[in-house]
Structure formats: C-alpha cells, structure tokens
Amino acid sequence: MRTRAAVALEAGKPLEIMEVNLEGPKAGEVLVEIKATGLCHTDEFTRSGADPEGLFPSILGHEGAGVVLEVGEGVTTLKPGDHVIPLYTPECRECASCLSGKTNLCTAIRNTQGQGLMPDGTTRFSMLDGTPIYHYMGCSTFANHTVMPEIALAKVRDDAPFDKICYIGCGVTTGIGAVINTAGVEIGSTAAVFGLGGIGLNVIQGLRMAGCDKIIGVDLNDDKQEMARKFGMTHFVNPSKVDDVKAEIINLTKTDFDPMGGVDYSFDATGNVKVMRDALECSHRGWGVSVIIGVAPAGAEISTRPFQLVTGRVWKGTAFGGAKGRTDVPKFVEWYMDGKIEIDPMITHKLTLDEINHGFELMHEGKSIRAVVEY
Ligand code: NAD
Numbered sequence: 001m002r003t004r005a006a007v008a009l010e011a012g013k014p015l016e017i018m019e020v021n022l023e024g025p026k027a028g029e030v031l032v033e034i035k036a037t038g039l040c041h042t043d044e045f046t047r048s049g050a051d052p053e054g055l056f057p058s059i060l061g062h063e064g065a066g067v068v069l070e071v072g073e074g075v076t077t078l079k080p081g082d083h084v085i086p087l088y089t090p091e092c093r094e095c096a097s098c099l100s101g102k103t104n105l106c107t108a109i110r111n112t113q114g115q116g117l118m119p120d121g122t123t124r125f126s127m128l129d130g131t132p133i134y135h136y137m138g139c140s141t142f143a144n145h146t147v148m149p150e151i152a153l154a155k156v157r158d159d160a161p162f163d164k165i166c167y168i169g170c171g172v173t174t175g176i177g178a179v180i181n182t183a184g185v186e187i188g189s190t191a192a193v194f195g196l197g198g199i200g201l202n203v204i205q206g207l208r209m210a211g212c213d214k215i216i217g218v219d220l221n222d223d224k225q226e227m228a229r230k231f232g233m234t235h236f237v238n239p240s241k242v243d244d245v246k247a248e249i250i251n252l253t254k255t256d257f258d259p260m261g262g263v264d265y266s267f268d269a270t271g272n273v274k275v276m277r278d279a280l281e282c283s284h285r286g287w288g289v290s291v292i293i294g295v296a297p298a299g300a301e302i303s304t305r306p307f308q309l310v311t312g313r314v315w316k317g318t319a320f321g322g323a324k325g326r327t328d329v330p331k332f333v334e335w336y337m338d339g340k341i342e343i344d345p346m347i348t349h350k351l352t353l354d355e356i357n358h359g360f361e362l363m364h365e366g367k368s369i370r371a372v373v374e375y
Pocket residue numbers: 040041042045170171174194195196197198199200218219220221224239269270271272275292293294295296318319320321363366369
C-alpha cells in the first residue's frame with residue numbers, strides 16, 4: 001500500500017512530507033493506522049544528527065496511538081479494530097529481561113530495532129523509487145500507517161481520545177514512571193526536576209501523585225514556570241539567574257533539624273551532561289537518588305567525584321519510566337480516563353502532518369510542551 005509520511009532524508013534537514021510504499025505485515029507483525037503522534041525531544045535529537053544510532057532515510061516518531069487494520073500470520077493477541085499504543089520498549093514476556101522481574105528493557109528485538117529494521121532484518125517502508133526507508137525505535141509514527149511487531153503494541157480501551165493518549169506512548173509514562181517505578185519516591189519527600197518540558201512536567205505530576213512535600217523545578221526558560229506550578233511544582237530556580245544552582249536547591253531543603261540539606265530525589269529531563277552532574281550533586285548526602293532521563297548526544301559523558309557516590313548518593317537511569325508496555329500502558333490510559341492523571345493542558349499545539357516541521361520550531365523556541373500531529 002501507499003501512505004503519507006514525514007521522512008528524515010538527512011541529518012539536520014527538515015522532514016519531507018511524501019507518499020511512501022508500505023509492505024503489509026509479515027508473521028508476528030501488525031499493520032496500524034496511526035491516528036495521532038506527539039513530537040518528543042528524542043525525535044529532534046535523532047533528526048539533528050546527535051543520535052549515534054540515527055539512520056537516514058528514516059521515518060521518525062515514537063509517541064503514537066492508532067487502530068489495528070490487519071494482522072500477520074500467527075498474531076493472536078490483536079485483531080483489526082483494536083486501539084493500540086506503539087511501544088518503543090516492547091514486552092515479549094519471554095526473554096531473560098522480561099522474565100527477570102528486574103527491568104522493563106525487553107531484549108527480544110532490540111538488535112534489529114536499533115538497525116531500523118523489523119525483527120526479520122528487513123524494512124517495510126520504501127520510497128516510491130524503491131529506496132528502502134528505515135524504521136525508527138520500532139515505531140515510525142510520523143507515517144499515517146506503520147507496521148509493528150505484535151509484542152510492541154499495547155492494546156488500550158477504545159473510547160480514549162487518540163490525540164491525548166498518544167502522549168502515553170512516551171512522555172507521560174516516562175515522567176510518571178521515573179517517579180513511581182525507577183525512583184520509588186515516598187510520601188513526604190523532597191525533589192528537584194531539571195528541565196520542565198514534556199518529560200519534566202510529567203515527573204512533576206508523578207511527584208505530586210507520590211505525595212512529595214517540596215518539588216523544585218529548574219529551567220532556563222522562565223515561561224515554563226506557570227504550567228509546572230499547575231502540575232505541582234512548589235519552587236522554581238532559573239540556573240542562569242543564580243550563581244550556583246546546586247547551592248540554591250540545597251538551601252531550599254535545609255531545616256533546623258537537617259542543616260545539611262539536599263533533595264531526596266532529583267531527575268534530569270534535559271539531556272545535558274553538566275545538568276546531570278548538578279542533579280546528582282544537589283541530592284542528599286547518605287541517601288539521595290538521582291535519575292537520568294535525558295538522552296545525551298553522541299560522545300557526551302557524565303562525570304562526578306566518586307566521593308559523591310561514596311557518600312551515599314545513587315545515580316540511576318530510566319528508559320520509558322521503567323514501564324512494561326503491554327502491561328502498564330493500558331493502566332496509564334485508565335488513569336487518564338478516570339481523571340487520575342492530566343494530559344490535556346500539556347498538549348499545547350495541534351498540527352497536521354504537513355505542519356510537522358513547525359512543531360520542531362516550537363520545541364526549539366520553548367513555546368510548546370507537546371505538539372501533536374493528528375492524521
Ligand atoms: P523538551 O524540549 O520538551 O524539554 C526540555 C526542557 O529542558 C526545556 O524546557 C528546556 O528549556 C530545558 N532545558 C534545556 N537545557 C537546560 C539546562 N541546561 N538547564 C535547565 N533546563 C534546561 O524535551 P522533552 O521532550 O521533555 O525531553 C527531555 C529529555 O528527555 C530529552 O533529552 C529527551 O530525549 C529525553 N527523553 C528520555 C526518555 C527516556 O525514556 N529516558 C523518554 C523521553 C524523552
């Protein structure tokens with residue numbers, strides 16, 4: 001079949017909207033009509049050329065929602081008409097990682113996924129002249145139709161709006177999951193969140209759900225304050241307006257009983273390795289836990305004095321908020337439909353596929369939280 005897609009032809013270039021060929025689903029695969037997709041900073045990271053795994057030409061996008069149109073041979077858990085959210089972290093429930101009970105990082109298809117291919121080592125997308133187009137994060141939601149492995153689709157209730165629940169495909173689950181799955185934040189804690197964009201706001205929302213007492217937001221852009229306060233931020237620091245962001249945060253947590261200060265939990269949602277260091281070092285001596293969410297460019301490395309860890313701080317990372325996609329994503333959709341989590345105010349812009357490059361401009365200008373393309 002043919003479908004319309006925004007194709008990343010070369011690193012650093014705007015996406016090009018075009019008709020592409022899409023082969024039908026092979027064994028274990030599913031054809032999905034994508035109804036809506038969010039633009040995550042990770043798409044921009046790869047588009048820009050900063051991703052060491054970036055491949056071109058490819059169809060980016062990994063934060064989608066849609067409907068199953070056709071299933072390949074052997075598919076048993078999905079049928080045409082089912083509503084689904086694509087999973088860049090699949091859940092096969094059979095590999096060593098899935099069965100470990102210790103991680104959400106299913107390894108069943110990671111190798112081919114990283115090479116922009118379906119599990120059989122081939123691509124379903126091609127240009128009209130036959131040039132192959134790579135898949136992206138196993139999802140490629142910047143196409144109106146895509147083919148995905150069955151294990152990489154979460155079936156969700158069919159009355160949930162696509163233009164909102166697409167955000168559960170990455171940002172919402174990553175932010176809230178980082179708090180509840182990865183950090184395990186307890187009621188009454190203090191926390192600092194670096195980067196108040198599409199991920200950081202969901203960390204804040206998760207911290208409020210977890211019963212955090214003090215939620216300190218950090219961003220270079222003052223305009224991000226207002227929305228963050230609505231989601232539960234209690235204090236704000238703009239690092240460009242203070243001498244030492246770490247000292248500011250530590251001072252905000254000092255009490256007579258605990259004059260040393262430092263947050264119980266900190267989160268990097270910027271992808272900047274210097275910020276990651278600040279996030280670790282503003283956490284409390286003896287027990288502070290700092291979670292890296294941001295994705296850093298090729299070649300970037302983190303550093304700190306080992307003394308920071310010797311004195312009890314813990315540095316952790318999280319992918320997709322530690323969520324097991326097929327099990328947890330339907331629950332996030334239920335929470336949204338029951339009003340337990342908020343999504344609507346964070347979808348600041350709605351675009352057509354033809355306007356997708358404007359979505360990346362809004363991201364760069366700091367004007368959007370999530371821009372969503374509706375097909
Ligand atoms: P975004 O562009 O919406 O938000 C980033 C925010 O960080 C912006 O508000 C920006 O002003 C702020 N910022 C940038 N540099 C800063 C600095 N030095 N100090 C303080 N604030 C700064 O991006 P997003 O979609 O929220 O993504 C955030 C990061 O999370 C990206 O690196 C993205 O690739 C990554 N990410 C990781 C996962 C995962 O599973 N680990 C999932 C989704 C996104």
